[in-house]
């Protein structure tokens with residue numbers, strides 16, 4: 001899962017402090033593996049260096065928590081592109097898909113459209129594998145089947161998530 | 175696709191009493207295309223298939239086959255069209271229990287006016303390639319689900335229809351048998367140039383098609399932004 005893009009996505013909701021980003025990341029995406037503060041600030045530093053966020057105000061006192069980060073147009077474009085672009089259809093991408101769906105709902109973006117293009121990408125890959133199976137050897141067929149069953153599992157998750165978007169949206173939006 | 179569609183529905187609306195099943199559905203398939211129709215249960219897939227096949231008449235909208243309006247034909251014209259130009263296969267084979275397997279396959283030919291010996295010879299030619307050799311004289315009650323489904327597939331293709339309407343054709347089969355049925359369906363359709371409208375909710379079945387459309391709430395590929403927008 002892409003930590004920089006996920007943090008950038010959270011910043012696309014509203015300007016935030018590092019500790020707020022960490023809190024929300026841990027709640028929605030951490031899955032029992034909290035993001036270390038060090039990684040949060042290192043990531044924000046790189047995002048700032050690359051022009052994707054800027055520091056809007058520096059409060060009194062010392063330490064990194066004084067800074068409030070704001071996404072730039074460049075950063076927002078990057079989030080948009082990432083959300084809309086289907087993930088490479090390989091097995092075990094559930095966490096990336098999951099992060100995209102939750103962020104899309106938080107940001108009020110067309111999550112259903114993103115799921116639709118992901119479904120298209122998956123089915124395109126499944127067609128290629130099916131063709132390979134129909135024309136290749138039994139060994140090809142066995143390998144293709146392995147891929148097909150995993151992609152099918154993703155698709156089932158995509159279907160179920162698609163059916164639950166309204167409920168999910170209520171849960172992740174404040 | 176540059177060729178004109180062989181099957182087409184435009185803005186089709188149909189309700190069962192108070193229940194809206196189709197709310198402005200559009201779909202089209204090019205000649206020889208294998209089109210998968212996917213979507214959640216109750217979204218209107220079967221209803222759309224029945225409209226395209228001239229079995230159900232829409233309340234409004236247009237259905238065309240090969241450029242001709244189907245929804246304005248009378249019942250006789252539509253049943254002739256179904257018999258001579260279309261093939262059908264459904265989730266549960268729907269073989270005629272009183273007939274043998276080969277008689278079931280020959281049935282569409284007999285209904286189309288073919289003579290019995292010729293029809294049976296043609297029907298028999300399907301059994302070997304379907305892996306059904308030796309089962310010609312069994313009745314449907316004496317066939318396994320997968321065998322019965324392959325017989326039903328042979329029956330739907332024996333007239334070399336221009337369009338095959340298949341509604342969950344592998345729905346009652348295990349994965350391996352389902353694959354054999356799909357492989358056969360696709361191979362035969364390609365050989366005969368048959369257009370296939372394939373309703374399925376299984377991605378692995380849809381992957382045999384050239385293209386897929388999604389039916390949602392009685393519309394095709396409809397994107398519903400409510401509840402997602404800000």
Ligand SMILES: Nc1ncnc2c1ncn2[C@@H]1O[C@H](COP(=O)(O)OP(=O)(O)OP(=O)(O)O)[C@@H](O)[C@H]1O
Pocket residue numbers: 190193194195213214215216217218219220221222375
């Ligand atoms: N004969 C009928 N009488 C009344 N309502 C019907 C009839 N046939 C279908 N419906 C309703 O029309 C809607 C669409 O049904 P349809 O059978 O087309 O769905 P489907 O997409 O094929 O679903 P499934 O995947 O479960 O087969 C549903 O709400 C269904 O309850």
Ligand SMILES: [Mg+2]
Pocket residue numbers: 219220221341
């Ligand atoms: Mg149905």
